[in-house]
Structure formats: structure tokens, C-alpha cells
Amino acid sequence: MKLHSDAWRNISFMMIGATAVFGGFAALTPSDRDDGDHGIAGHLASAFVSQAHAGETGELGLGREALPEEIAAWDIDIRPDGAGLPEGAGTVADGEAVFAEKCASCHGDFGEAVGRWPVLAGGFETLNSEDPVKTVGSYWPYLSTVWDYVHRAMPFGDAQSLTDDEVYAITAYLLYVNDLVDDEEFELSNANFLETPLPNEANFFLDDRLETEKAFWNRADICMQNCKESVEITSKARVLQVTPGDGAGGGGGEEAATGAEAEVQEASAQVETAVVELDPEQVKAGKKVFRKCKACHQVGDGAKHRTGPMLNGVFGRSAGTADGFKKYSDAMTTAGADGLVWDDATMSEFLAKPKKYVDGTSMAFAGLKKEADIAAVIAYLRSESGE
Amino acid sequence: MSDNSDPKPAGVNSRRAFLKGGLAVGGALAGAAAARAGTPDPAITELQEWNQYLGDGVDARPYGTPSEYEKHVVRRNVEWLTADPVSSVNFTPLHELDGIITPNGLCFERHHAGIAEVDPAKQRLMINGLVDKPLIFTMQDLMRFPRQNHVYFLECAANSGMEWRGAQLNGCQYTHGMIHNVMYTGVPLRLLLEEAGVKTNGKWVLPEGADASAMTRSIPIEKALDDCLVAFKMNGEALRPEQGYPVRLVVPGWEGNMWVKWLRRIEVGDEPWHHREETSKYTDLLEGGTARRFTWEMDAKSIITNPSPQAPITHGKGRTVLTGYAWSGRGTIPRVDVTLDGGKNWVQARMDGPSFDKSLHRFYFDFDWDGRELLVQSRAHDSTGYVQPTKDELRAIRGENSIYHNNGIQTWLVRENGQAENVEVS
Numbered sequence: 001m002k003l004h005s006d007a008w009r010n011i012s013f014m015m016i017g018a019t020a021v022f023g024g025f026a027a028l029t030p031s032d033r034d035d036g037d038h039g040i041a042g043h044l045a046s047a048f049v050s051q052a053h054a055g056e057t058g059e060l061g062l063g064r065e066a067l068p069e070e071i072a073a074w075d076i077d078i079r080p081d082g083a084g085l086p087e088g089a090g091t092v093a094d095g096e097a098v099f100a101e102k103c104a105s106c107h108g109d110f111g112e113a114v115g116r117w118p119v120l121a122g123g124f125e126t127l128n129s130e131d132p133v134k135t136v137g138s139y140w141p142y143l144s145t146v147w148d149y150v151h152r153a154m155p156f157g158d159a160q161s162l163t164d165d166e167v168y169a170i171t172a173y174l175l176y177v178n179d180l181v182d183d184e185e186f187e188l189s190n191a192n193f194l195e196t197p198l199p200n201e202a203n204f205f206l207d208d209r210l211e212t213e214k215a216f217w218n219r220a221d222i223c224m225q226n227c228k229e230s231v232e233i234t235s236k237a238r239v240l241q242v243t244p245g246d247g248a249g250g251g252g253g254e255e256a257a258t259g260a261e262a263e264v265q266e267a268s269a270q271v272e273t274a275v276v277e278l279d280p281e282q283v284k285a286g287k288k289v290f291r292k293c294k295a296c297h298q299v300g301d302g303a304k305h306r307t308g309p310m311l312n313g314v315f316g317r318s319a320g321t322a323d324g325f326k327k328y329s330d331a332m333t334t335a336g337a338d339g340l341v342w343d344d345a346t347m348s349e350f351l352a353k354p355k356k357y358v359d360g361t362s363m364a365f366a367g368l369k370k371e372a373d374i375a376a377v378i379a380y381l382r383s384e385s386g387e
Numbered sequence: 388m389s390d391n392s393d394p395k396p397a398g399v400n401s402r403r404a405f406l407k408g409g410l411a412v413g414g415a416l417a418g419a420a421a422a423r424a425g426t427p428d429p430a431i432t433e434l435q436e437w438n439q440y441l442g443d444g445v446d447a448r449p450y451g452t453p454s455e456y457e458k459h460v461v462r463r464n465v466e467w468l469t470a471d472p473v474s475s476v477n478f479t480p481l482h483e484l485d486g487i488i489t490p491n492g493l494c495f496e497r498h499h500a501g502i503a504e505v506d507p508a509k510q511r512l513m514i515n516g517l518v519d520k521p522l523i524f525t526m527q528d529l530m531r532f533p534r535q536n537h538v539y540f541l542e543c544a545a546n547s548g549m550e551w552r553g554a555q556l557n558g559c560q561y562t563h564g565m566i567h568n569v570m571y572t573g574v575p576l577r578l579l580l581e582e583a584g585v586k587t588n589g590k591w592v593l594p595e596g597a598d599a600s601a602m603t604r605s606i607p608i609e610k611a612l613d614d615c616l617v618a619f620k621m622n623g624e625a626l627r628p629e630q631g632y633p634v635r636l637v638v639p640g641w642e643g644n645m646w647v648k649w650l651r652r653i654e655v656g657d658e659p660w661h662h663r664e665e666t667s668k669y670t671d672l673l674e675g676g677t678a679r680r681f682t683w684e685m686d687a688k689s690i691i692t693n694p695s696p697q698a699p700i701t702h703g704k705g706r707t708v709l710t711g712y713a714w715s716g717r718g719t720i721p722r723v724d725v726t727l728d729g730g731k732n733w734v735q736a737r738m739d740g741p742s743f744d745k746s747l748h749r750f751y752f753d754f755d756w757d758g759r760e761l762l763v764q765s766r767a768h769d770s771t772g773y774v775q776p777t778k779d780e781l782r783a784i785r786g787e788n789s790i791y792h793n794n795g796i797q798t799w800l801v802r803e804n805g806q807a808e809n810v811e812v813s
Contacts (some may be wrong), residue, residue: 207682
């Protein structure tokens with residue numbers, strides 16, 4: 001429609017404008033462009049002004065109109081008034097199943113959290129304590145934020161993979177584990193979404209620093225000499241011993257870490273027997289596939305245990321035996337004790353269907369569908385895991 | 388004490404200032420004469436490798452990197468802070484820098500889902516919502532808008548957040564390193580919004596990132612039309628991937644979380660969205676259990692970077708340079724005060740280098756150290772008349788659970804051996 005002719009018009013008038021500038025029509029002022037009649041004079045002025053006063057013009061004719069399908073694909077945000085919520089529904093019971101499969105490996109079965117991952121449930125009556133626990137139930141002001149965030153960013157490392165119904169179900173389950181609904185059959189939908197406000201909404205207020213901290217401005221009490229009688233040290237960081245590298249110098253701990261890592265790599269190298277030729281292209285492809293694993297696993301230089309075990313030296317090792325990793329499921333430890341050793345074949349089967357291959361594994365990953373992806377990620381793991 | 392703010396040699400002034408203030412720094416004068424060497428210095432008398440042999444040619448380092456002797460100057464992480472490095476933060480080595488510009492490779496990183504590796508050929512910026520015409524811009528489209536250049540600091544709202552309850556981390560890299568200061572080249576957001584035509588009920592914008600956290604924040608339209616930039620260059624070169632390549636939002640003076648990286652969309656709306664990063668996070672829990680929200684502006688703050696725990700005084704007593712940064716999200720820093728005795732006596736530091744709006748400022752205090760224990764602090768004054776408070780003054784108003792916006796005065800204890808540590812004083 002209009003877009004095309006607009007674009008053409010702007011190009012041609014830019015040329016005229018340039019001529020005008022070089023021709024010395026310097027007397028045109030910004031007000032000349034607002035003639036509104038789309039006449040030659042107006043556009044000529046407009047083009048001129050956009051050069052003379054960069055950054056002060058109106059429409060420049062750049063970009064193209066967004067299509068409705070494009071807006072629909074990206075415009076996924078939800079607001080407290082429910083604006084943006086799609087049609088859909090899910091029950092607490094549905095949510096519990098999805099949560100167990102896709103969320104519990106980091107957030108715990110009931111939102112209590114594993115390690116330092118966010119706690120999602122409980123924490124009531126703690127906000128005024130020395131150890132406030134800020135959860136969906138105790139702190140978050142709006143339920144819409146839960147829906148929006150889970151939908152746009154969760155599961156961590158596999159964002160925007162949940163269906164709308166699954167998001168409703170997970171949101172319902174989070175209400176349930178926070179005791180905000182008590183029926184496992186409770187179904188949350190776009191229709192009843194606003195009926196369950198979160199309890200802490202009223203405790204948020206707008207930034208009031210200009211008022212409550214007014215005393216920090218234009219202080220009359222700025223003292224420069226003899227400001228206090230004595231000075232006592234009241235707190236020291238040193239007693240906590242939590243600084244990386246232990247403070248001064250800042251790098252001591254680094255070296256120690258490197259040493260430990262070298263030891264780990266050496267140990268894994270001894271277990272290895274066969275040397276495998278790796279295809280660099282496949283390794284490169286595998287690095288991309290490994291992004292799906294990175295939320296929980298590390299491999300290569302400096303790799304450490306995270307939610308899942310560090311994968312250096314995994315090939316040739318018995319399942320469930322990575323040194324220092326304490327979060328193995330019983331199923332994985334048993335599989336190792338029963339003789340499961342990681343090689344190309346066993347790793348391929350496991351990665352295709354983790355929960356089928358090791359029934360009871362805590363790895364909350366559905367599996368890789370493409371054989372090429374499995375082969376690639378194995379090649380990548382072999383390239384990085386200390387061979 | 389205004390007699391130290393003039394451009395005379397600072398040492399003279401500072402000595403006078405401190406004597407006036409009752410602190411006997413003058414004792415150092417006796418030992419201040421230049422040291423005399425007993426034996427010839429082999430660094431001079433012996434032929435060094437680089438004196439004799441040829442070095443690398445011009446093509447050996449097509450993208451230059453720092454000297455091998457500067458390998459320790461890197462961003463560092465505090466592992467116990469977060470669950471996973473993919474959603475974590477590291478820290479700028481402030482004590483190794485000077486001037487006001489942060490080198491691109493040392494700008495601290497904060498990711499919520501790791502670094503998105505965006506192909507610029509597939510970069511699109513969408514403007515939608517309450518606009519006359521929703522638009523899509525490619526990189527080429529963005530490069531055709533009039534550009535501007537500005538130096539701005541970016542500070543994470545959680546910078547110094549670990550220090551709310553007392554001194555915790557030994558090093559300004561860790562206590563204050565969630566900040567960087569670079570020159571951005573970009574297009575005023577106002578121009579992009581005007582191109583789409585903001586409807587009269589458009590009061591808020593929602594920038595959104597293309598990474599796997601799809602970061603969003605609500606920003607009032609007044610700020611969006613005032614000084615926000617859609618930036619594609621930092622310090623003259625393309626944004627680094629970890630800083631949002633190819634396009635990030637610049638929200639001058641406001642908390643870093645709002646500067647959405649890997650920017651893919653800006654929606655215009657009539658109400659704020661109250662998304663995760665402005666409700667669950669980046670709200671300031673106060674004593675009593677209530678919480679401030681939309682605390683966007685970064686209060687004036689300063690930090691002495693040298694001496695500090697990672698940068699002890701190693702030359703013994705005598706002439707030394709104390710230096711640091713000061714900044715304010717509300718303007719410039721006309722003045723910084725420094726104390727060596729824990730706040731009994733203060734002098735004005737010497738401001739040096741350019742003073743840009745919402746940018747880091749550099750201050751120095753040059754003095755003769757008498758080798759005695761010091762308790763050093765700095766206190767920033769900004770162009771709106773705000774004076775940096777003590778940590779206790781902040782706690783009196785906010786309690787100890789805020790996490791964010793800790794701009795209290797920092798104290799370093801410098802021992803007689805020159806080693807420094809993070810302490811708090813009465």
C-alpha cells in the first residue's frame with residue numbers, strides 16, 4: 001500500500017535535499033518541514049533538515065511494516081490485567097506431572113529448589129526476617145508474571161518449548177505448592193486467571209527515594225575536619241573467607257583450581273583406551289547440540305559439577321561414578337554397579353531416551369530425536385572431555 | 388576545605404590540609420628523598436632480548452591483545468553467588484584500570500541465559516503495540532538513522548549487593564566491579580519510536596531481548612523519548628557478544644538490567660508489564676517487609692580502586708597515588724572527598740579527565756604516606772546536590788535486605804605493610 005510509494009518518495013526527496021544542501025539553501029528552518037501538505041517544498045525542507053539537524057526529524061521512511069504473523073510470533077508478553085493471555089487451561093495435577101519432568105531437577109519436586117536455583121514455594125512470613133525467602137507465594141506481586149516468565153524463559157535451556165496448556169498447568173501447580181489453591185483438580189485458564197491474586201501485591205510501592213532519602217541532598221552537615229572523636233573497625237571481610245583467590249592478589253585460588261582440574265583430566269585420560277578420530281565438522285555441530293545440555297552439564301577446560309555431573313572423562317567410566325558428584329539418582333548408581341559403562345553405544349541409547357534407558361534418572365531431559373545430533377554431541381563430548 | 392581544589396601540586400596542598408586536620412602525615416618527609424642504588428641495575432646494564440632481536444611483524448596480531456604481562460587483568464567470577472555460570476555475573480577489574488573508559492574485553496558480564504550468538508543478517512528489531520504503524524528494522528535500516536555518540540556508565544543494581552550486612556568480599560573488583568563505562572554509538576530510541584508513531588495513550592515501552600531468557604523491562608515513555616539509545620558500537624567497534632551484539636538498549640543512568648541486550652523488540656503500551664525482572668528481582672525489600680519497585684536511577688557512588696585489597700601499596704612509605712571512580716545516574720560528579728583516617732578529616736580529591744553526564748569520573752589524591760595504618764574512604768557529590776551516604780545511613784532507611792542499590796561509602800583498611808582489606812568503621 002502506502003509503504004511502497006513512501007519509500008520511493010523519500011529516496012527521491014533525499015536526492016533533492018542533498019542538492020538543496022549543496023546548493024546553499026541554508027535558510028530553511030525546522031518549522032518549514034511541518035507544512036503538512038506533502039508538497040515539494042515540505043519534503044525538500046524535510047530532507048534538508050534531516051541532514052542539518054540529525055536526530056530531530058519526524059518520519060524518515062526507514063524499515064518496513066511488520067506483518068500480523070510476525071507480531072504474533074514475538075508479541076508474547078502478559079500483563080497483570082490479563083492482557084496477552086492466550087486461550088488455554090491446565091490443572092494442578094497436570095502441572096505436577098509437567099513440573100516433575102521439566103522443572104524439578106532445578107526447582108525441586110515441590111518448588112523447594114536444588115542448590116542455589118530459585119526457591120518457588122513457601123517463605124511466608126519471612127520478608128521481615130534476617131533471611132527473607134522470596135517465592136511466588138511470599139513475594140511475587142502478580143500471577144501474570146509467573147505465566148509470562150515460565151512461557152518465555154523456562155525450562156531453563158529449552159525456552160519457549162512449553163505449550164500454553166502446560167504453562168497454565170505449571171502456574172496452577174505453583175499456586176498449589178504455595179497453598180493458594182488446595183484442590184489438585186483446580187484448573188487455571190484464561191477465563192479464571194484473575195481470580196487468584198497473589199498475597200504480597202499490596203506490599204510493593206513506587207520508588208520514593210526523592211522523598212524518604214531527601215536528607216542525602218544538599219546536606220548542611222558535610223564535615224571536613226575533626227568530624228569524629230574516634231573510629232572503630234566494626235566489620236571485616238577477612239573473617240568470612242569468601243573472596244575468590246582469598247583477597248590480596250586475587251588470583252591464588254585460580255592456580256589451585258587449575259591444578260585440580262589437570263589432575264581430573266589426567267585421571268580420565270588413564271581410563272581411556274581407544275583413541276577415536278574425530279570429524280571437526282561433527283564436533284562443531286555437536287557443540288551446538290550441547291547447548292541443550294549446558295543448563296546442567298559442563299565439559300572441557302575448567303568444567304565443574306553443576307546440576308548434572310561434569311562430563312570430562314565420561315567415556316570409559318561406569319555410570320554414576322563421577323568423582324565428587326553427589327546428586328546421582330539411585331537408578332543411575334545402580335545401573336553403574338550393574339555394569340553400565342559409558343561408550344558410544346550406551347551414550348547413544350541414553351541420549352535418545354534417557355528415562356527409558358535408565359528408568360528413574362534425575363536427568364530431566366526428554367532426549368535427542370535425531371541420530372545425527374546424538375553422534376555429533378558424542379563427538380563434541382569426546383573432543384572436550386580430555387582425550 | 389576548599390584550599391585543595393585548586394590546580395596547584397596536590398601533594399603540597401594535601402600535606403597542608405592534613406596537618407591542618409590534625410593528622411601527622413609530615414613524618415614521611417624525612418624519608419622522602421630519592422633512593423640511591425648500591426649496585427648497577429641489570430635491567431640497564433644487561434642487554435635484554437627485546438633490545439637485540441626482532442619482534443613479531445605487523446600481521447602476527449591482526450586483532451591486538453594486551454601484553455602477556457597483563458594476563459592477570461581479567462574479569463573474575465564469584466562462584467558461590469549463583470547457581471550456574473550461564474545465569475550469573477562476573478566483575479570488572481577496576482583496580483587495574485585508569486582514566487574513565489572500560490576496555491571492551493573487561494566490561495563485566497551479566498547473563499540470564501548465557502551469551503546469545505546472534506547472526507546480524509538475521510537481526511530484526513520490531514516496534515509494535517500502541518503505534519500508528521508497527522515496523523521492522525534490519526541492521527542496515529538502523530545504520531541509516533542519524534547516530535549519536537555518548538559515554539555512559541552501566542551499573543548493575545546489585546553492585547555492592549553482597550555488602551549490605553557488612554564487609555564481605557576483599558577487593559573492589561568484587562565489591563564494585565559490576566560497572567563499566569564505554570562510548571556508545573547508536574540511534575536515539577526516540578527516532579525509531581517516531582518512525583512508528585507513538586499513539587497518545589502510549590505511556591510505557593517494553594524492550595525485549597533475543598536470548599533464551601527473552602529479557603524484558605518496562606520503561607516509561609518519557610525516558611524512552613529522552614536519552615535512550617539503540618546502540619550497535621561500543622568504544623568504536625561492534626558490541627561484544629557478551630554485551631548484546633549486534634544491538635543493545637542504552638538507558639543512561641538507570642540500572643543495568645534495563646539495558647536489554649540482543650534487542651529484538653520494543654512494544655509500546657499504556658501500562659507497565661510487571662515482568663519477572665521488575666517484580667521478583669530488582670525490587671528493593673525494605674525493613675518491615677515492604678518493597679520499593681521501579682527504582683531505576685543509580686544513586687551517586689564512588690570507590691577507591693588504589694590502594695585496595697587487590698592493589699596494595701608495594702613501594703613502602705613516601706609518595707603515592709590514591710585514585711578511584713565516582714559516578715551518578717542523575718548527572719555529573721563535580722566533587723569527591725577523600726579521608727585517610729576513617730572519616731575524621733576529609734580533603735577534596737583532584738578530579739581529572741572528562742566529566743560527562745552519567746559517566747564514570749576519575750579522581751586522584753596524591754600524597755606522602757608516612758607508613759602508618761590508613762582507613763581510606765571516598766565520598767561523591769553529584770550535580771544535583773546529592774552526597775553519597777554512609778552504609779549505616781542507608782541501612783537506617785532501608786534495612787539490610789535490599790540487595791540492590793547499595794551506594795554506601797566503602798572503607799579499606801591499609802596496613803603498615805601496604806596490604807589492604809575490606810572493613811567497615813563506626
